[in-house]
Amino acid sequence: MLDFTVRQHLRGRSTIPTPFLHPFASPSADRFVTIVRGEGAGVFDADGRRYVDALASLWYCNVGHGRREVIEAMTRQLGTLEAFHTFERFTNEPAEQLAATLSELAPMPDARVFLVDSGSEAVDSAIKLARLTHALDGQPDRTLIVSRRHGYHGVTLGGTSAQGLPANRELFGPLLPRVEIEHDDLAHAEAVLAEHGDRVALVIAEPVIAAGGVRPPPPGYLPGLRRLCDEHGALLCLDEVVCGFGRLGAWWGADVYDVVPDLVTFAKGVTSGYAPLGGVLVGTAIRARLEADPEFVLRHGHTYSGHPTVCAAALAALDITRSEALLERARLVGDRLAAGLLEAVDGERVVGVRGEGALRAVALGPGADAPTVREHMLEQGVIPRAIGDDTIAFCPPLVIEDADLERCVEAFASATAPDVRVG
Ligand code: PLP
Secondary structure, eight states, X not given: OOOHHHHHHHTTOOOSOOSSXXXXXXTTOOOOOOEEEEEBTEEEETTOOEEEETTHHXXXXXXXXXXXXXXXXXXXXXXXXXXXXXXTTOOOHHHHHHHHHHHHHOSSTTOEEEEESSHHHHHHHHHHHHHHHHHXXXXXXXXXXXXXXXXXXXXXXXXXXXXXXXXXXXXXXXOOOEEEEOTTOHHHHHHHHHHHGGGEEEEEEOSSXXXXXXXXXXXXXXXXXXXXXXXXXXXXXEEOTTTTTTTTSSSOHHHHTTOOOSEEEEOGGGTTTSXXXXXXXXXXXXXXXXHHOTTOOOOOXXXXXXXXXXXXXXXXXXXXXXXXXXXXHXXXXXXXXXXXXXXXXXXXXXXXXXXXXXXXXXXXXXTOXXXXXXXXXXXXXXXXXXXXXXXXXXXXXXXXXXXXXXXXHHHHHHHTSTTSOOO
């Protein structure tokens, strides 16, 4: 039995802060929506109220909630071998199978797969692998990270250093050396690489910036970064933590924007969130260095790298992505969502819709307060994400049905209707 205070917290009725110190929340916040169950594109709160999960939880639940196939695959694996590490001489079948599957899907030839537990760890691993590659190549001073304004790359010290959202960097002390480039201006990247090129370890970029406001790249921007990396001897890492696994209507943002990266970081959609998993696809430039000396040991990895139950979840989620043609579905979902949201654009309260595939956002006009709009939408049973003051983001499960897409559009339209206070 839960004690009384915990029950009050779970019902959002306590005024004492809960012992659970929530991530990305005010530590003095005392009201939370307790989600107790999920099914498809819907989740239910402690009072039994259904919400459309319009952000696939936190940009990850591509195959939808409550999928028996994933649950059964994990249960089978738990009953055979719940966990065993993969350091040194040990391996397991799900990890090997997942690596082979991901290598096959990778947007670069002959990739190997490094497995971790989250997107942030994937970013840290990519930074370390890039630095290591340069060091083995006789260039130990190539340590600089180049990344985009508005980019988000997680919260470990490496991820915090790499990301371009100033509020997330404040008060954490010295970070890794990094130079920022404009997210939409290749000429700026060109100037930065001209100045710092011989010290750059990697350029890291999300294909579509997600958490930093849902911002697709201008035409030619990502191929331009590829060219600059080649010219200056830097490695290109695409952070596909949100964009990968069908979100943009292809397996990778790299495919959508026609870029061959050296490294790809992934997480989220790889398991659709049934278990925490991240990783790095490692291309041939890095492989060649790592594999050159048989005496060399890669001194990097996590206790749960290649956790068999987690890998079983990923294999099952990827099977669903394939068998239910969710890449095609992502395009359809995105088109329908964008068409519906565009109808709300009035040039004042709602000024535009942007995005790619099933990753979309609406830009609110001056004076708006996106969290207020989000609250109105919550009241109507839809959970989008408010980003800053002026953006409402949508990234629904790819299995979302048309009726639920319609609910997202209606909830947004009524939350921004002329008689509703949005600021
Ligand atoms: N990279 C990108 C592009 C992300 O969107 C995120 C999380 O939202 C991360 C990295 C960090 O992933 P995690 O929260 O799993 O550490």
